[in-house]
Amino acid sequence: MTKVAIIGSGPCGLSILRSFQQAEEKGQIIPELVCFEKQSNWGGLWNYSWRTGSDQYGDPVHNSMYRYLWSNGPKECLEFADYSFDEHFQQPIPSFPPREVLYDYILGRAKKSNLKKYIKFNTVVNNVVFNDDQFVITSLNKKENSISQENFDYLVVATGHFSVPYVPEYEGMNSFPGRILHSHDFRDAEEFRNKDVVVLGSSYSAEDIALQCYKYGAKSVTIGYRNNPIGFEWPEGMKEVHYLDKLEGNKATFKDGHTQNVDALILCSGYLHHFPFLEESLKLKTHNRLYPPKLYKGVVWQDNHKLFYLGMQDQFYTFNMFDCQAWYARDVIMGKTQVPDDAEIEKDINNWVVKEEALEDSIQMIDFQTEYTKDLQVASDYPKIDFELIRTHLKEWKHHKEENIMTYRDKSFSSPVTGTVAPLHHTPWVEAMDDSMTTFMKAKSS
Template identity: 30%
Template sequence: MKIAVIGAGAGGLAALRHCLEEGHSCEVFEKTENIGGTWQYTDKTGVDQYGLPIHSSMYEGLRTNLPKELMTYDGFPYTSPDHSYISQPEVLKYIEDFARAFNLMPHIKFLTHVEKVSPLPNNRWSIGLLDLQTRETIEREYDAVLVCNGRCSVPYTPKLPGIDTFKGTVIHSHDYRNPGPYKGKKVLVIGAGPSGVDIAGIVFNVADKVILCHRSDISAKSKIPEGVIIKPEPIEFKENSVILKDGSVETVNSVIFCTGYSCSYPFLTVDCGIEVDHNWVKYLYKQVINVKHPTMGFIGLPIRIFPFVMFGIQVRFFLSYLKGNVAITKEQMLDDIVVQMSKKAEKGVIPLQLQAHLLGLDQGDYMDDLAETAKIRKIPQVYIKLYKHVHTVTKGNRDLSYRIVDDDEFVQIGK
């Protein structure tokens, strides 16, 4: 088949590798000059020289919040470094090594912006492209499309009362690059996810004061430097201060929203049959296959996952469907979605749409289900064991390292 892949980030490269290995003709369209997606650091924020939004959300000093042993492509382990929690440049080097090892670069069309994707008869696709250098518009047809544009590039910033009258600086973590602008400042960091905790710790080294706001208990308190002030969520801003949910008032000069990202597919026409409801991308069978037009797949939508492993099995699942190994009707696909969402509802997940793609400790069952449904090889159980160990035993302690022994066992290095 002739398959188009949108995006040359970690997910797009996994898609390209498996498509080529199964004998398909494959082209990847990447709007920047480089592979790596969000792992490609840039000092720039806002828009690039072509007027397109900067994709990367990387910042100086970032270290992974998962050990590298959980961030490996199938059959391609890291050869270095020895430690497990690695920096952004080390992840990017691994991605670049992977692309070279599987000779992926010749199949990538750089500086090519996907402007429109629309369905054609017979389950085929029309893709409208813009060559960013020549400004030439191109239209091509494909048998299948894999959407791999990531989910960490369009920042979500909640509209909080008074924020428009606040006189200090306000950014989203998507535009944070280094702590320099916060030297001597009183900084409010909103959101205690991995990026919020990480950025608060980095900025604390130069700021006069750092307040980290959160909605619920912070499970990784040990990673927060002593001295960072922990407060509940803000409810209103004044010109030079913020009122917090506990009634306290804090004077602040700068605000950094670490409030996550929005799923966005501006290139998909309405007749693609995809809509986004509070970050629930509807409707996708097994979070991959577009139910209305099942020759379109989405890679990398689940959150709280070990990503590179996930990308690989999702791609293999989609390709197995294209081969005809998954005998299922569109009605049965929709029924399966209802069942999966009902399971989430039983766990009391509210609002449900916001957690539609949440997996966490359930991702092992999810990936086993993909493999069984599509009659493909399962991922080694060692990944699932290590993920559970990291999140329930060591709770993300980044001073530890690990070594994969075989498909079932790992060893921890350090205490």
């Protein structure tokens, strides 16, 4: 029987498992599936841990989530086509839930589909080589301290690319008396109450961590950008300045000459696409972009059509895009979809890359990823979902952020699956200090 290895049981890994499970539900014979998960639980990044640095086995912590994290985009834009929020929660819920609520939703579909039976937990893949038309995978069961080697016909890399931080260095860091950390190790905004915080970066993580620190009582929050500012109208106590030049004691000097007292420096400098377990000929090498090179349909490794990467793009779309990628990969593996010849692959990849390089703003980027995701959807039997509505939602979401960065999470959107309009949350986000699912799901008291 054909054997398929999947590395990672986060949203992407669960998507590929679900795609095969759906095929089996339709009476099709599916391959033998083995999913390797180095953590003790599923859900990938959404599986929150207080740990930073190393886990209990001495391996680098995968998790980058933090307390008080709320969705920074409408939940409707990531909804599974085959498992709605209405089905999971049995009631409408607001559009911007906290992490625990989304994690519960992710696991709801996985549990309904009985996906855990395919997963080997506490098992890290140490080495992958491709020999004689098969992948030879060496793995370590950390709990039992036992090494195994297995052969597989196909490999799906679903490890994500938000777990290995890129950490730059600046003059004065070694003698800085305050706290320095990467966003990967940020866990609790309460730590920075009454402190002057500098956040370096202009990504979603920089934006959200800066807002978290402000919300939970930082004395001041200064965002340092390298190329372009985030550009929102920040509340009093927050500002954006040009990038950090140097640190002298507790004084930060920025490229525009601005100086600022600083107690804590948070590096939101991004992550690396890092696959140390793969031999060189199999490694995706890219920065964070909407269309990584050498991936046909953003999924199939150009040099080896038995290797698939899921979720390696910069993302406006997430869970349902991962699903579309997974359904496509499944159909290639099961022989229902044929990968074209090398010339056609090269032409298709170049076509998408040229389009990406011509993009000028986030609205065009949303359009690009919408068209990419729709292109994948029509290539498989992924259930119907209204991607045009999601496109509209994403553009409205961007507009709401530009109107007021403090209130965009208080808006409501409609489901692209059921049409349900989300209710307003009982508490404005800036006042909602409790991010537990229990409190979030409560109706507002009269």
